[in-house]
Amino acid sequence: MGDSRDAMKVRRALEARRLELPFLETDLPLNLDLSRRDILKIAGYGSLAAFIAACGGTTTTTTGSTTGGTLSIGSYQSDPSVKAGLKDIVDAFTAANGGTKVNVNTVSHNTFQDSINSYLQGTPQDVFTWFSGHRMRFFADKGLCSPIDDVWDAVKSNYTDAFATAVKGNDGHVYAVPTDYYPWAVFYRKDVFAAKGYTVPTNWDDFKALCAKMKMDGLAPIAMGQNDGWPAQGTFDIINLRLNGYDFHTRLLVGQEKWTDSKVTAVFKKWAEITQYYSAAPNGTTWQQAADKLLRKQAGMYVLGLFVSDEFKATGSQADVDQLDFFPFPNLGTSFDAEKALDAPIDVYMMSKKSPTLSKDRGQAAAFLKFMATGAAQGMFFKQAPGSIPTANDADISGYTLLQKKAQQIVSAAGKITQYFDRDSRPDFAGANGMQSFLKSFIASPQSDPTTLQTKMQQFWDSLPAEA
Amino acid sequence: MASPATSAVPARASKAPEAGALVATRRRRRYSLLTRPDRLLIILMVGIPLALDLAFVWGPTVASILLSFTDWSGIGQVTAQNIVGVKNYKTLFTGYAFFWPAVEHNLIWLAFLAFIATPIGMLLAVLLDRELSGKRFYQSVFFLPVVLPLVVVGFIWELQYAPSDGFINNAFGLVKSGKIIDWLGNPNLNIYAALVATSWRHIGYIMVLYLAGLKSVDPSLREAAKVDGATEVQTFFNVVLPVMAPINVIIVVVTAIEALRAFDLAFIFNHGTNGLELLSTLITNNSISEASLIGFGSAIAVILLVISLGPIVLFLSRAMRAQA
Numbered sequence: 001m002g003d004s005r006d007a008m009k010v011r012r013a014l015e016a017r018r019l020e021l022p023f024l025e026t027d028l029p030l031n032l033d034l035s036r037r038d039i040l041k042i043a044g045y046g047s048l049a050a051f052i053a054a055c056g057g058t059t060t061t062t063t064g065s066t067t068g069g070t071l072s073i074g075s076y077q078s079d080p081s082v083k084a085g086l087k088d089i090v091d092a093f094t095a096a097n098g099g100t101k102v103n104v105n106t107v108s109h110n111t112f113q114d115s116i117n118s119y120l121q122g123t124p125q126d127v128f129t130w131f132s133g134h135r136m137r138f139f140a141d142k143g144l145c146s147p148i149d150d151v152w153d154a155v156k157s158n159y160t161d162a163f164a165t166a167v168k169g170n171d172g173h174v175y176a177v178p179t180d181y182y183p184w185a186v187f188y189r190k191d192v193f194a195a196k197g198y199t200v201p202t203n204w205d206d207f208k209a210l211c212a213k214m215k216m217d218g219l220a221p222i223a224m225g226q227n228d229g230w231p232a233q234g235t236f237d238i239i240n241l242r243l244n245g246y247d248f249h250t251r252l253l254v255g256q257e258k259w260t261d262s263k264v265t266a267v268f269k270k271w272a273e274i275t276q277y278y279s280a281a282p283n284g285t286t287w288q289q290a291a292d293k294l295l296r297k298q299a300g301m302y303v304l305g306l307f308v309s310d311e312f313k314a315t316g317s318q319a320d321v322d323q324l325d326f327f328p329f330p331n332l333g334t335s336f337d338a339e340k341a342l343d344a345p346i347d348v349y350m351m352s353k354k355s356p357t358l359s360k361d362r363g364q365a366a367a368f369l370k371f372m373a374t375g376a377a378q379g380m381f382f383k384q385a386p387g388s389i390p391t392a393n394d395a396d397i398s399g400y401t402l403l404q405k406k407a408q409q410i411v412s413a414a415g416k417i418t419q420y421f422d423r424d425s426r427p428d429f430a431g432a433n434g435m436q437s438f439l440k441s442f443i444a445s446p447q448s449d450p451t452t453l454q455t456k457m458q459q460f461w462d463s464l465p466a467e468a
Numbered sequence: 469m470a471s472p473a474t475s476a477v478p479a480r481a482s483k484a485p486e487a488g489a490l491v492a493t494r495r496r497r498r499y500s501l502l503t504r505p506d507r508l509l510i511i512l513m514v515g516i517p518l519a520l521d522l523a524f525v526w527g528p529t530v531a532s533i534l535l536s537f538t539d540w541s542g543i544g545q546v547t548a549q550n551i552v553g554v555k556n557y558k559t560l561f562t563g564y565a566f567f568w569p570a571v572e573h574n575l576i577w578l579a580f581l582a583f584i585a586t587p588i589g590m591l592l593a594v595l596l597d598r599e600l601s602g603k604r605f606y607q608s609v610f611f612l613p614v615v616l617p618l619v620v621v622g623f624i625w626e627l628q629y630a631p632s633d634g635f636i637n638n639a640f641g642l643v644k645s646g647k648i649i650d651w652l653g654n655p656n657l658n659i660y661a662a663l664v665a666t667s668w669r670h671i672g673y674i675m676v677l678y679l680a681g682l683k684s685v686d687p688s689l690r691e692a693a694k695v696d697g698a699t700e701v702q703t704f705f706n707v708v709l710p711v712m713a714p715i716n717v718i719i720v721v722v723t724a725i726e727a728l729r730a731f732d733l734a735f736i737f738n739h740g741t742n743g744l745e746l747l748s749t750l751i752t753n754n755s756i757s758e759a760s761l762i763g764f765g766s767a768i769a770v771i772l773l774v775i776s777l778g779p780i781v782l783f784l785s786r787a788m789r790a791q792a
């Protein structure tokens with residue numbers, strides 16, 4: 001308490017929530033051509049939509065070429081490290097592409113995600129940051145992003161087949177360029193494991209035995225920060241994948257299986273075996289605070305994505321990052337263990353459809369997407385944000401730490417890859433007053449009968465309108 | 469009182485023929501006290517705000533009401549297929565797990581502000597209205613949170629309530645003894661944690677409003693009460709409080725509105741989930757989030773509107789009666 005880190009935390013918390021007003025960085029177009037929807041939203045909760053709508057680049061002369069000219073990018077890379085990474089890329093692109101003037105509009109990650117519908121329908125930037133998975137295909141189906149088969153044809157030799165599948169829409173066209181990914185696994189500190197003589201568990205019983213041992217040693221065995229709502233979804237994903245397999249998991253998340261299925265009950269029952277080992281107050285702890293527990297050796301393990309290393313880098317020292325290691329979630333003794341399935345969300349760049357500047361910037365946008373597909377560009381981002389691994393084949397891996405190499409291996413060894421609950425399912429179901437709330441209820445009382453909760457889930461799913 | 473009234477009557481009577489002459493000369497034109505530029509100005513001054521009000525307040529309100537009968541996702545046009553009748557309302561009242569908790573939490577919010585926070589603010593105002601040394605200092609201290617936006621209040625209290633690095637758990641030694649209280653994560657507790665945080669600001673707000681009102685109470689009334697032998701408490705309840713009636717209405721309305729529009733703290737603490745559901749956060753999470761259930765969110769908004777009309781009508785009828 002009371003050390004200088006508190007002040008830093010406040011600052012970072014404020015930055016993460018984006019108290020600064022992003023539209024002050026760009027020109028605010030006084031565009032009164034508002035649809036009823038826009039008016040509704042602006043009137044309703046003021047600035048969210050306005051933040052996003054406040055995009056629109058400066059208009060300059062029209063060029064038909066791909067060099068020079070202008071380009072606008074809508075980015076959710078709002079944390080300091082990733083923001084710096086994108087800035088380096090943009091500077092390099094401007095230098096390499098005949099001085100293209102790039103206007104980056106950065107919006108807080110959560111706000112960007114929350115406003116994506118109105119953003120893509122309003123006046124989006126030419127190129128925007130997004131995710132692979134169900135959500136990417138959804139917007140492709142709605143015609144809110146442009147197919148970029150020409151870009152993909154030029155760069156596909158730089159990607160493995162897994163990525164080629166991940167960027168295709170339901171219509172077979174390519175809609176995105178993958179730039180980085182990060183696996184979800186069980187993270188721990190090597191020095192803690194060495195000092196206490198712990199060994200990496202490979203099956204469920206060993207995992208639970210390790211938890212029990214840690215508890216006796218005065219550690220919180222598993223750090224959990226479910227205040228944000230989404231972290232527990234990662235644990236649901238992996239237990240469901242191990243217990244019921246990839247096919248059931250993906251079908252469940254799009255509503256082709258019932259939430260009341262006894263297979264889902266089994267997931268919660270299995271999960272309830274380890275909830276007693278969670279750190280104190282899981283529902284009131286943010287994911288950053290939980291990461292802090294692992295960093296400060298108060299917790300033994302943490303189920304999260306590789307981006308936890310960014311948090312280590314930001315709050316700790318390089319020595320802390322060097323101690324960070326992970327192992328894949330333990331096997332549960334089912335036939336699906338062999339799938340080695342895991343969540344490894346892929347971040348992508350896409351081209352919007354309704355950008356007012358796209359008609360003249362199409363060439364620059366394509367050039368930028370091609371640039372993003374190079375190992376050189378991805379390397380610049382990686383340097384600032386080591387928590388996500390470049391996707392290009394020609395990315396320079398000589399500088400990878402052991403952790404990053406391991407991350408690459410675990411993903412290439414996986415038979416099936418999922419994108420994470422909220423990217424594989426519909427967002428209204430996965431959101432705050434949906435699955436996030438249900439999982440909080442589960443974490444609050446894991447021993448109560450899961451079927452009550454499952455009924456609520458199915459009831460909620462059934463109440464949602466058809467997605468198409 | 470009698471003499472000015474009697475003298476006024478002849479004065480008015482003597483002026484009457486003059487006014488009649490004026491009317492007579494202007495009879496051919498339409499009688500008006502306003503010149504044409506005046507009228508134009510009034511039309512502009514009333515018309516522009518009215519048009520803005522219709523466009524930005526009542527237009528969206530009506531649109532929300534209409535949208536609440538659809539399942540529109542916010543993408544593309546609203547078509548006939550989107551119209552679902554009262555399905556959204558049916559889901560809300562019968563199937564939606566978060567609606568009744570949200571209503572309950574809004575009511576708890578209202579009760580807490582009305583019976584605890586607002587009276588404390590009034591009490592502070594009464595105390596600070598007396599001659600105290602260091603009065604200005606206390607006023608500033610209590611008023612300070614009011615200048616902070618609720619969002620910032622949320623950040624501050626989120627840090628205080630944090631389970632293992634928060635001030636509160638550490639100050640009471642709960643971290644050391646391993647009895648951490650999950651202020652924000654316990655669904656039975658977090659609403660009160662949020663209420664304490666919101667009261668921190670609300671008390672100062674009410675205090676300032678009430679203090680302003682108390683300053684305007686004629687001191688001779690209190691002196692008269694004192695001379696008649698009334699105690700402090702009697703003076704307050706029987707003399708000051710009735711005189712303050714207009715301010716009291718404002719305080720009641722402010723409290724009700726604060727309770728109904730409660731949003732920021734719940735949203736900052738945990739996005740309005742897990743015991744912190746409020747009608748306002750449900751609206752946001754459903755219609756302004758990635759979920760994009762605009763129709764469903766609109767239905768919740770309509771219900772909030774209907775509830776809000778209560779204090780609004782009360783306030784307006786009071787305000788208009790006072791003017792009449």
